């Protein structure tokens with residue numbers, strides 16, 4: 001303890017009164033900082049005063065809106081933006097960050113090459129970039145599928161967006177989970193992002209994880225719509241997630257902006273129901289998601305803000321659990337403990 005106090009003093013941290021947030025942050029600092037388990041750094045810092053006006057577009061519209069930036073960005077543009085974003089993450093005391101990087105017929109390998117250069121530059125310093133493949137154009141059409149298949153050795157984690165193959169989400173998962181079996185790599189899957197009671201992607205992911213025998217290797221990103229379902233459904237879903245040993249990444253500010261609607265569902269905050277997941281023994285990590293882009297123009301990637309939002313929206317007041325979320329579980333889902 002004495003040694004910890006000396007280290008804190010060297011960092012300029014002196015706490016006179018008990019402040020649970022500061023106490024938690026101090027402990028995270030003693031573990032060398034946050035693990036930001038989910039981001040999209042290839043579009044970080046692309047917001048402009050002009051594009052800010054379009055930031056109220058819907059999610060699916062934004063998936064194609066970013067094509068403009070992807071078509072006009074060079075490898076060096078990507079490298080510079082990602083490098084700058086990594087420097088800011090370092091400033092915010094992030095030690096590891098996982099970024100999805102678009103690999104599709106629009107971006108081709110431009111974003112991936114830029115990200116790889118940025119990763120190499122930072123690997124010797126105090127922040128490590130882990131690259132996951134983003135499947136924004138799906139994996140069922142041949143062109144995007146081949147592009148990703150050819151670089152499975154290059155990416156650290158196999159990423160997935162089943163909704164990009166709308167109506168064929170099950171087949172999409174078969175493709176990416178087969179890649180995981182072939183390569184032994186972990187899989188991160190965007191699920192249940194739309195805060196709608198009709199969405200059941202987390203359930204599909206848990207079933208597919210078990211079907212493919214990939215228990216403990218698959219992570220669900222977001223899972224906002226889980227909380228739209230009645231308690232009975234949620235309890236059944238959580239049991240299935242335990243059976244699949246599914247892990248989760250919550251990006252607290254990412255979907256807090258869901259618009260009000262007249263659809264009726266159980267009252268909930270538009271965030272992963274982390275409190276319920278923890279109560280069932282499921283492990284949750286934290287991510288910033290988009291930083292200064294068309295999706296989240298005002299998100300600066302400060303992980304203390306993300307943690308605060310999670311604490312307040314899900315009432316998670318246990319310091320040990322918060323440390324697990326901010327560091328330990330992040331290391332697990334990024335494969336740093338394999």
Ligand SMILES: [Zn+2]
Pocket residue numbers: 038039040100190221289
């Ligand atoms: Zn994402």
